[in-house]
Amino acid sequence: MLSKNELRALVRQRKAAHPPAELREMSEQACRGVCRSPFWMAARSVLLYHPLPDEVDVTPLLDKAFRAGKRVYLPVVTGACAIEVRRWAPGTQMRTGAFGIQEPTGADISTEECGRIDLAIVPGMGFDHEGHRLGRGKGYYDRLLARTPHAHLMGVCLPFQLLREIPHEAHDIDMDSLVYSEMP
Template identity: 45%
Template sequence: MLKKKLREEIRRRKRQFTREQLRERSLPIVARLLAHPRIREAETVLLYYSLPDEVDTHNMADELLRQGKTVLLPVVMPRCGMQLRRYEGRGSMREDEFHILEPTGKPFTDYAQISVAVIPGMSFDARGNRLGRGKGYYDRFLKQLPHTYKIGVCFDFQRLEQVPVGANDIPMDEVVS
């Protein structure tokens, strides 16, 4: 119940900003991510293709691709969790039934190559605990990436003193906001 109330509070905070304001607030966060040593050194990066209320990663995906990195994006498979696919540019994206843009490339399964993962969340705390959207897709998937350095990403107003943690929740190694 506490998680549900926290999600409602974060959604309320997000609604105080227009899409354009959230895009503007995303710019310094993305700049910090692109300058991050783990991302600069990585050959393969798991990223997310942002929803309108998340830190905007669309240009970051293009920049990482331009740098010659392998950029992976998740695709939610309702019956079997998440699947990763290679991002090959904006032209390789399609809109699903929920109006979410997803990559159309072949599934990527060589998880050992993923050295860094950039993960969105509704909220994070100082210990790297993450509050997701409530479906558990990322937590179930991240169990398959124990070797991967996990960077949580959010706006400053999404950071909380403490996020409730369940047995299946996977903490981040670091949070960038």
């Protein structure tokens, strides 16, 4: 089995083989898959994210969720190992965060409100069919998802991010479902 660092390098290499237009098309396809999911349809609240360049671009889902009457939340990196959850709506004041992504300003939501999030859409460097997620190695999402104990955890990825097997450690949080696009 490849190590997590070897798997990250493999995913980066696979991504480099796809032109930007193809990556956009695959992200759009993955977003359509999320919207067809019964978990998306049933959710009253959803944790989304603003993507890094190598993640599925789920930004179209922000407005879709809001227009559908869902409460929308975004993660915010606040320190070397700290991450918060903040509410988002159109017009929310945003700032460029630690990793160059847009994050809402304001206060962290309460533990109680975090516990009421129905669905978390989760990025990753890779996923396997057992629900294991390959992150970036800092544990941000494992700490974040531990705050959403009742949420359905849905990993989203592009087809080249599907891996046969990912090394799994006790602190790693598994996904409940996985949505991915097909190769164009």
